[in-house]
Amino acid sequence: MDLAFLNNLRKISDEDDRLVTITLLIDITSNLISDRNNHRYHTLPICYIREMFQKYTGAMQCLHTIGFKQINDDYVFDQSVSDKQLQEIVKLLENELDPKPIDKCEEVKCNSLDLGISDNDRSSNSLISFDNFHVSSHFDKLIPFVSILKRVQSYEDINLQHYIRSKIIPLEDFNRRISKKMKSTDINKRDLLLLELLRWFKEEFFTWFDRANCDYCKKPMDFAEYIQPTREEREYGDAHRVELYRCSTCSSEYRFPRFNAPIKLLETRSGRCGEAANLFACLCRSLSFLTRYIYDPSDHVWTEVYSESEQRWLHCDSCENLCDSPLVYEKGWKKELTFCIAFAKDHIGDVTWRYVTNFRQIIQRRNINEKNFARTIHQINRKIQSQLNQEEKIKIISNQIKDIVSMLNEEKSAKESELHGRQSGSLGWKLSRGETDQQDDVINGYVYSITNEECEKGSIQIEYNSVADKYLRNGIEEIKKDGWIDRVYSCSNIQRKIEKDWKMVYLCREHLHTNGILSWTIQLKPEEEKFYQFHHISIQCPSKAFDQYTQIICQLQIDDKQIIDLSQNLSSNSLFEYSLDNKLDSLTNIRLTFKVTLNCSNDNNDNNAWQKGQLFRQSTDQVSNADQSHHLRIHATIRKRN
Numbered sequence: 292m293d294l295a296f297l298n299n300l301r302k303i304s305d306e307d308d309r310l311v312t313i314t315l316l317i318d319i320t321s322n323l324i325s326d327r328n329n330h331r332y333h334t335l336p337i338c339y340i341r342e343m344f345q346k347y348t349g350a351m352q353c354l355h356t357i358g359f360k361q362i363n364d365d366y367v368f369d370q371s372v373s374d375k376q377l378q379e380i381v382k383l384l385e386n387e388l389d390p391k392p393i394d395k396c397e398e399v400k401c402n403s404l405d406l407g408i409s410d411n412d413r414s415s416n417s418l419i420s421f422d423n424f425h426v427s428s429h430f431d432k433l434i435p436f437v438s439i440l441k442r443v444q445s446y447e448d449i450n451l452q453h454y455i456r457s458k459i460i461p462l463e464d465f466n467r468r469i470s471k472k473m474k475s476t477d478i479n480k481r482d483l484l485l486l487e488l489l490r491w492f493k494e495e496f497f498t499w500f501d502r503a504n505c506d507y508c509k510k511p512m513d514f515a516e517y518i519q520p521t522r523e524e525r526e527y528g529d530a531h532r533v534e535l536y537r538c539s540t541c542s543s544e545y546r547f548p549r550f551n552a553p554i555k556l557l558e559t560r561s562g563r564c565g566e567a568a569n570l571f572a573c574l575c576r577s578l579s580f581l582t583r584y585i586y587d588p589s590d591h592v593w594t595e596v597y598s599e600s601e602q603r604w605l606h607c608d609s610c611e612n613l614c615d616s617p618l619v620y621e622k623g624w625k626k627e628l629t630f631c632i633a634f635a636k637d638h639i640g641d642v643t644w645r646y647v648t649n650f651r652q653i654i655q656r657r658n659i660n661e662k663n664f665a666r667t668i669h670q671i672n673r674k675i676q677s678q679l680n681q682e683e684k685i686k687i688i689s690n691q692i693k694d695i696v697s698m699l700n701e702e703k704s705a706k707e708s709e710l711h712g713r714q715s716g717s718l719g720w721k722l723s724r725g726e727t728d729q730q731d732d733v734i735n736g737y738v739y740s741i742t743n744e745e746c747e748k749g750s751i752q753i754e755y756n757s758v759a760d761k762y763l764r765n766g767i768e769e770i771k772k773d774g775w776i777d778r779v780y781s782c783s784n785i786q787r788k789i790e791k792d793w794k795m796v797y798l799c800r801e802h803l804h805t806n807g808i809l810s811w812t813i814q815l816k817p818e819e820e821k822f823y824q825f826h827h828i829s830i831q832c833p834s835k836a837f838d839q840y841t842q843i844i845c846q847l848q849i850d851d852k853q854i855i856d857l858s859q860n861l862s863s864n865s866l867f868e869y870s871l872d873n874k875l876d877s878l879t880n881i882r883l884t885f886k887v888t889l890n891c892s893n894d895n896n897d898n899n900a901w902q903k904g905q906l907f908r909q910s911t912d913q914v915s916n917a918d919q920s921h922h923l924r925i926h927a928t929i930r931k932r933n
């Protein structure tokens with residue numbers, strides 16, 4: 292039996308299409324098994340084949356294997372295929388309905404930009420073996436060399452890397468962003484890819500876990516104790532312990548296993564710096580970056596990535612979206628560092644010097660036999676590298692020499708970013724410079740057209756809730772398509788931001804834009820404007836500027852003519868009130884537009900300036916509608932012309 296169809300069915304990239312196609316093939320085959328002599332099941336019309344199967348080689352091959360042959364205009368079942376074979380085909384097809392196993396994933400191709408991602412240069416069978424790998428020194432209490440080396444080796448799994456590239460990292464999206472950025476910066480493509488990965492990881496992918504929240508009582512639980520992981524958590528997730536949280540009110544419990552296995556972390560996507568650095572290092576490897584996992588026994592871990600263009604290792608902290616700011620821990624966090632040990636797939640190293648201003652002083656503080664420590668590291672490296680070929684060894688040594696040279700030459704003055712934990716001064720900061728804004732409003736064109744009912748009632752109320760990302764009209768929820776943008780008249784450079792780690796949501800400018808606008812319009816219908824007009828408008832527009840450079844301007848435009856700066860009419864708590872002049876005889880006061888502008892007069896080289904002006908900010912836990920003080924609310928009264 293020719294099973295080539297299986298592989299080709301796996302290549303159907305649209306998962307829904309793949310499942311539908313396989314289900315149809317199973318149905319066709321099952322029908323034949325259940326009632327082999329029923330002629331109804333023997334002929335598949337060509338139009339059906341064209342519609343459902345012809346676009347997929349695998350589907351056509353499968354039909355042939357089932358026993359269908361093209362005769363004139365139809366596909367006809369050839370009785371020679373046995374029931375047993377048909378049953379086997381059904382079984383094979385049914386297996387394919389399970390979620391796509393890792394090794395069957397298709398690689399995403401980024402045609403427009405070559406991001407320099409290639410398969411791992413070492414096949415998985417040449418991985419370093421840790422059988423009989425013992426470090427006989429008293430330093431393994433200080434630094435768990437072997438377990439970290441094993442973890443770092445686990446990133447080298449080619450199937451895992453394929454899976455990450457095809458299913459986890461939105462490479463197409465990265466590709467688009469990087470292409471756009473390359474127009475205004477001379478930063479290398481691979482470095483841009485790294486920065487994009489850091490941004491995405493912190494902003495979209497990973498959720499910081501501090502402690503559990505009680506679902507019933509809606510409040511944080513208390514840490515109770517460490518407990519043992521289940522067998523599954525240990526075997527599949529490489530968890531060594533589980534944090535148990537308990538609610539002080541209702542006593543309900545929450546288990547948080549501290550997973551170490553990247554494959555499990557790809558599923559949970561949450562934790563603290565340990566999980567973040569582990570996962571981030573793994574993601575970097577899947578994008579072919581030379582990567583080191585940096586272990587600081589005092590309590591923090593992070594990542595280093597080798598930049599080919601800069602010819603040096605870059606510090607990357609995925610919890611902070613920080614790149615190239617190695618002094619942040621000492622200068623910004625005031626940490627007393629003693630050891631920063633780098634773990635790569637093929638070497639380890641003491642890189643503490645990169646993270647401190649005065650290495651000599653640190654040596655005194657370490658209180659170990661430095662010679663013995665250096666010897667231990669050397670011995671481990673020899674063991675790891677004994678399994679490598681000459682070329683690989685030379686590459687490692689040459690990178691080590693460059694590292695030593697940069698250690699000797701590096702200027703040890705802290706950058707702005709390192710003092711404040713911000714990105715300015717680093718590669719990420721450079722990236723944001725030279726980008727220009729597009730000021731054009733994008734007309735979305737939605738207009739609230741006042742209904743006859745609203746005219747008679749004498750009012751309309753519009754509300755927007757940023758958590759639900761939904762509008763309400765007169766208290767009734769409106770059908771949601773794309774969320775906030777559904778009902779705006781115009782907008783530019785605005786995004787809805789969810790801070791997964793802080794669990795907050797708001798509208799703000801898009802990254803790297805210094806100007807953003809949003810507007811909503813209400814209008815009387817032509818047949819009503821002779822009889823009615825707007826009379827009074829009150830607007831609740833909760834907003835917050837987080838620095839002195841951010842301006843939030845609220846304006847009201849009447850009949851597309853007069854523009855009123857509402858800040859004059861601010862009553863209290865972001866509530867604007869405005870009574871319209873009523874010229875009852877002329878055709879005025881029939882169209883109102885409320886416009887908000889988020890401006891930044893000086894981004895102060897701050898890569899996060901975009902989020903310094905926020906609208907409708909509230910906690911994502913705010914699920915009930917009880918507290919509406921964070922909503923946008925536009926309430927207009929309508930009155931009859933005499």
Ligand SMILES: [Zn+2]
Pocket residue numbers: 505506507508509538539540541542543
């Ligand atoms: Zn509770």
